[in-house]
Amino acid sequence: MKLFKKMSIGVIALAALTACTPTVNQVEDHEQTVKNPSEETADHLQENNDENKKDSDQAAKNNNEEKKKLPTLAETITKGENGKDVVTNPNDILVVANKERRLPSDYIPDDLAEPNVPFTFEEDVPKKLMRKEAAAALESLFNQAEKENIHILAQSGYRSYETQQAIFAYNAKRYGSEEEANKVSAYPGESEHQTGLSMDITSSSAEYQLVEAFGETKEGRWVAENAHKFGYIVRYQKGKEQITGYQYEPWHLRYVGIEAASHIYKQNMTLEEYLQ
Structure with a gap:
């Protein structure tokens, strides 16, 4: 009975550990859906740069249009x-x-x-x-x-x-x-x-x-x-x-x-x- 109990406990513990540990495929899937924080920051900065460039280009265009009126x-x-x-x-x-x-x-x-x-x-x-x-x-x-x-x-x-x-x-x-x-x-x-x-x-x-x-x-x-x-x-x-x-x-x-x-x-x- 003691041996059975030890084996049972060992089996149960192993099953629980297996259930909680993600497989290689699960880890890869997770990496595909969650971006690295530094990549998110870079993307955000790029978006801001693009917006600033648009604003700058528009300001230059407006300035040129004003000059044409003079x-x-x-x-x-x-x-x-x-x-x-x-x-x-x-x-x-x-x-x-x-x-x-x-x-x-x-x-x-x-x-x-x-x-x-x-x-x-x-x-x-x-x-x-x-x-x-x-x-x-x-x-x-x-x-x-x-x-x-x-x-x-x-x-x-x-x-x-x-x-x-x-x-x-x-x-x-x-x-x-x-x-x-x-x-x-x-x-x-x-x-x-x-x-x-x-x-x-x-x-x-x-x-x-x-x-x-x-x-x-x-x-x-x-x-x-x-x-x-x-x-x-x-x-x-x-x-x-x-x-x-x-x-x-x-x-x-x-x-x-x-x-x-x-x-x-x-x-x-x-x-x-x-x-x-």
């Missing part, structure tokens, strides 16, 4: 007198007037308004005016500057074709030639001031003058770093003279809209480069 410089000119190009889009917020591209001599913006900002003078004269959208944006810029204890003043906005003629003639006489005068002032029709989208600004720390030293003042630095938030750019940048055709003018602000201004600021480019 008027290029070549598309916005017609030949004028003396071989100079005359712009055909003077009312466009992104219009470019420079030494190669003149505004029509009879162009006058039809929505000129006076921004409610402090000026360096009190007389009611045309150079206080700007196009309505630019004037509203300038008010926002000045209001924010004041909140941050930055005190700036406006100096010169809209400038008619006739006024440009008078200024250029004066400078040609002062400097001895039109060529020398053109280094500091624009030929009639080539000034951005005629667009009604520009404003020269200054401060007491610059002695209310339009000088390069303004760029080194507290006010000048603030404007350079914040103007784009209100749709403005410092139009004539240092180191970009060969592109703009004009010397560095930290006081000359040009309205182009917040989207364009932000892009131009972040990429450290000029309006010409933005539209090219």
Whole structure:
């Protein structure tokens, strides 16, 4: 009886062990249905990479489509007198007037308004005016500057074709030639001031003058770093003279809209480069 019991217990234990131990086939089947955790992680990362690539490709596509909507410089000119190009889009917020591209001599913006900002003078004269959208944006810029204890003043906005003629003639006489005068002032029709989208600004720390030293003042630095938030750019940048055709003018602000201004600021480019 004892022997039988031992054998019985041994048989039962062996049967139980056999029932609990998976066969080779069972192990292989299990491996086929359950992936290695590291493989699952790799697959997940690959899916994320694929999604990110799709998002990146879509963003690039959207950016290219936006660029296609912008008027290029070549598309916005017609030949004028003396071989100079005359712009055909003077009312466009992104219009470019420079030494190669003149505004029509009879162009006058039809929505000129006076921004409610402090000026360096009190007389009611045309150079206080700007196009309505630019004037509203300038008010926002000045209001924010004041909140941050930055005190700036406006100096010169809209400038008619006739006024440009008078200024250029004066400078040609002062400097001895039109060529020398053109280094500091624009030929009639080539000034951005005629667009009604520009404003020269200054401060007491610059002695209310339009000088390069303004760029080194507290006010000048603030404007350079914040103007784009209100749709403005410092139009004539240092180191970009060969592109703009004009010397560095930290006081000359040009309205182009917040989207364009932000892009131009972040990429450290000029309006010409933005539209090219």
